[in-house]
Amino acid sequence: MSAGWYPLALADGIEPGTSAGTQLFGKELVVWRDAGGAAHVWEDRCPHRGMRLSFGFVRGDRIACLYHGWQFDGAGQCRAIPAHPHLDVPETIKVATYRVAERAGVIWAADAHTEAPEPAARDALTPIRSLYVDRPVAAVRAALAGAGFPGADGAPLPFAGDAGGLLAFGAPEPVLFAALQPFAAGRTALHILAVGAPAAEDRVALAGAAEVLRRALEGASALAEAAA
Amino acid sequence: MSLVLYDYALDENCYKVRLLLSILGVPHETVAIDMFPGSEHRGPAFLALNPRGTLPALFADGLLLTGAEAILAYLAERFDESGTWLPADPAAFGAVLSWLHFAVDELSAAARARAHAMTDAPADEAAVVAAARAALRLMDDHMTKREFSGGRFFVGETPTIADLALFPAFALSRDYGIDHDEFPALRRWIRRVRAVSGFLTMPGIPDYH
Numbered sequence: 001m002s003a004g005w006y007p008l009a010l011a012d013g014i015e016p017g018t019s020a021g022t023q024l025f026g027k028e029l030v031v032w033r034d035a036g037g038a039a040h041v042w043e044d045r046c047p048h049r050g051m052r053l054s055f056g057f058v059r060g061d062r063i064a065c066l067y068h069g070w071q072f073d074g075a076g077q078c079r080a081i082p083a084h085p086h087l088d089v090p091e092t093i094k095v096a097t098y099r100v101a102e103r104a105g106v107i108w109a110a111d112a113h114t115e116a117p118e119p120a121a122r123d124a125l126t127p128i129r130s131l132y133v134d135r136p137v138a139a140v141r142a143a144l145a146g147a148g149f150p151g152a153d154g155a156p157l158p159f160a161g162d163a164g165g166l167l168a169f170g171a172p173e174p175v176l177f178a179a180l181q182p183f184a185a186g187r188t189a190l191h192i193l194a195v196g197a198p199a200a201e202d203r204v205a206l207a208g209a210a211e212v213l214r215r216a217l218e219g220a221s222a223l224a225e226a227a228a
Numbered sequence: 229m230s231l232v233l234y235d236y237a238l239d240e241n242c243y244k245v246r247l248l249l250s251i252l253g254v255p256h257e258t259v260a261i262d263m264f265p266g267s268e269h270r271g272p273a274f275l276a277l278n279p280r281g282t283l284p285a286l287f288a289d290g291l292l293l294t295g296a297e298a299i300l301a302y303l304a305e306r307f308d309e310s311g312t313w314l315p316a317d318p319a320a321f322g323a324v325l326s327w328l329h330f331a332v333d334e335l336s337a338a339a340r341a342r343a344h345a346m347t348d349a350p351a352d353e354a355a356v357v358a359a360a361r362a363a364l365r366l367m368d369d370h371m372t373k374r375e376f377s378g379g380r381f382f383v384g385e386t387p388t389i390a391d392l393a394l395f396p397a398f399a400l401s402r403d404y405g406i407d408h409d410e411f412p413a414l415r416r417w418i419r420r421v422r423a424v425s426g427f428l429t430m431p432g433i434p435d436y437h
Contacts, residue, residue, distance in 0.1 A: 013412045018419065021409045054409075055402075057436040066434055129372045132410040189410075200376040207373050 004116045005101065005108040005165060007179035007191050008041060010127040014107065019063060021054030024109070026184040029098070030054040031107055034061045034074060041109040042076055043096040053095070104166060105193050106179050120164035125177065125193040128203055131210045132189050135217045137182040140190065141167070143217055149176055150212040152205030170195075176206065231256035234278070234285040236263035238346070240339060240396035241296035242284040243430045247392050248300050251426035252307045264347045297328040300389040312386045323383040327390035331397075334363040338397035341404035361406055364398060364414065371413035380420050387424055395421050400432045 008022050009031050019032035021044055028044035030053045038061075044052045046065040055066045062071040062079060070093075071080040078093035098109040104122035133140060148156035149169040157169035157176055168174035174195060181189035192210055194203065233249065235242045235258050249256055261283055262268040270281050278285040278294060286293040286302070293299050304314035315321055337359035343349035344356065370382065382390045398414050399421075401407070408415050421427070429435045 009412070013416070015416065018416075020412065020415060021407055023409065055434075130412050203376040204373045207369070207376070211369055 003111065003114060005110045005114070005119050007106045007108050007165065007181050007189075009107045010130055010191050010193070011039070011102050011105050011107050012127045013130065014039065017058045019054050019056065019058055021052055022181075022189070023184050023187075025182050028052060028054075029109070030063070031109075032058055032063050034058060036061060038074060039100050039102055039107050040074060041098040041100050041107070045095070046070060047078070047093055047095060104177070104179075106191050108165075122164075122166070122177075124196055126197055126203065128176075128192040128194055128206045129210055130189055130191050131214055132183065132187065133214050133217050134187055136186050137180050137188045140188045140217060141180060144169075144178070149178065150209040150216070152202065152209050229255075230287070230289055232287040233258050234261050234274070234283060234287075235259065236261050236269070236283050238431055239263060239283055240342065240400055240430075243396050243428075244296045244392050245284045245286065245299050245303070246430070247395070247428055248303050248313070248389065250428045251424060252303065252313070253426065254303065254307050295332070297332055297389075297393050300392060301328070304389050312384075313389050315384060315388065320384050320388075324388050324390045327382055328393050330363070330366075331390075331393035334359070334366070335394065335397050337363060338401065338404065342400060345404040357405060360397065360401070360404065364401065364406065364411055367394060367398065368411040368414045371417050375413060375416070381417070387421065391417075391421055396430075396433075403432050
């Protein structure tokens with residue numbers, strides 16, 4: 001993983017006691033939230049048989065693998081192996097973990113030894129949705145910087161710069177932010193948030209605008225490939 | 229009353245019917261049909277019962293019903309005293325039927341992709357997986373927007389047979405190579421379906437022990 005912090009999910013979307021799989025540069029990660037509300041980002045592999053931990057289940061402050069129930073605490077340390085209930089689990093059975101920050105309504109992760117500053121805090125944002133697009137992150141960024149974000153009412157929200165890892169849209173003041181996750185080769189996730197507290201129908205309209213954006217991005221790619 | 233379900237444990241359409249029978253607590257008999265590898269549903273004995281050669285098939289007091297979505301509607305109409313699984317309100321009724329149609333139309337690509345992955349049934353693998361993914365995106369888009377006003381299920385305030393008709397294609401998507409990563413609203417939705425009283429698992433849909 002490259003240096004720096006990367007957005008992986010909308011914070012609201014990962015409920016306490018649940019887990020989700022995702023990818024960063026094609027590497028599989030698990031994002032999970034323990035019962036106490038703390039978010040964790042790990043390599044998505046049980047050290048036992050390589051099963052994705054995101055297929056498993058959260059119990060209290062641990063996540064358990066679906067295959068054989070091995071349980072890992074918040075530090076990635078294996079704490080229980082059901083087939084060997086009396087075993088004092090060796091310290092070496094551990095999952096690789098990442099640093100986590102919840103800022104601006106987004107769960108961000110960085111390499112455990114990163115020296116990059118944590119993403120900036122930003123208040124009063126309302127989550128709209130995560131949008132998964134079959135386009136490389138550079139192409140998504142270029143398209144957004146050029147054409148802005150489709151507006152809920154048809155008029156595009158102009159690109160207003162990159163503010164601490166969040167692309168801003170709208171003038172004179174930003175009304176929408178998007179954090180771009182380099183998901184895998186040719187695939188990008190956009191975590192989209194609105195400024196303030198829009199009503200449900202306005203959030204629906206913005207989510208619809210995101211669908212328009214996905215069609216535009218992927219349609220443009222299909223046209224480009226057909227022309228090539 | 230006599231209800232006999234002709235069933236194959238690994239078939240997601242049979243699973244939809246098993247789910248509703250369990251949720252509604254309807255007593256019934258089950259006859260296991262060896263769909264794979266035996267192709268018993270294409271054999272003379274089963275074709276004599278159901279000339280379509282399809283599963284699930286339900287005999288309700290001698291009446292043959294075929295097609296999971298039709299069976300769900302029949303069971304809801306006959307046994308759901310709450311009236312919530314197939315709501316009578318025209319808007320909700322129409323919305324439920326629209327999703328049932330989606331389940332047998334666009335979303336059938338998921339069943340074909342899974343049959344291809346698990347039993348080598350003939351299919352253009354890339355095409356059916358892409359079509360299944362497109363259908364799952366439509367479902368995720370829908371549930372994303374539902375959640376803004378507190379919607380927890382596909383139609384209305386409580387689960388309907390639309391949720392059951394749509395559930396297996398996503399819950400079993402890893403069987404045909406589609407991860408849940410790209411569908412956050414569906415990931416939350418299947419947790420709600422799993423919490424419905426009377427919910428059953430099937431192979432590929434694990435119990436969280």
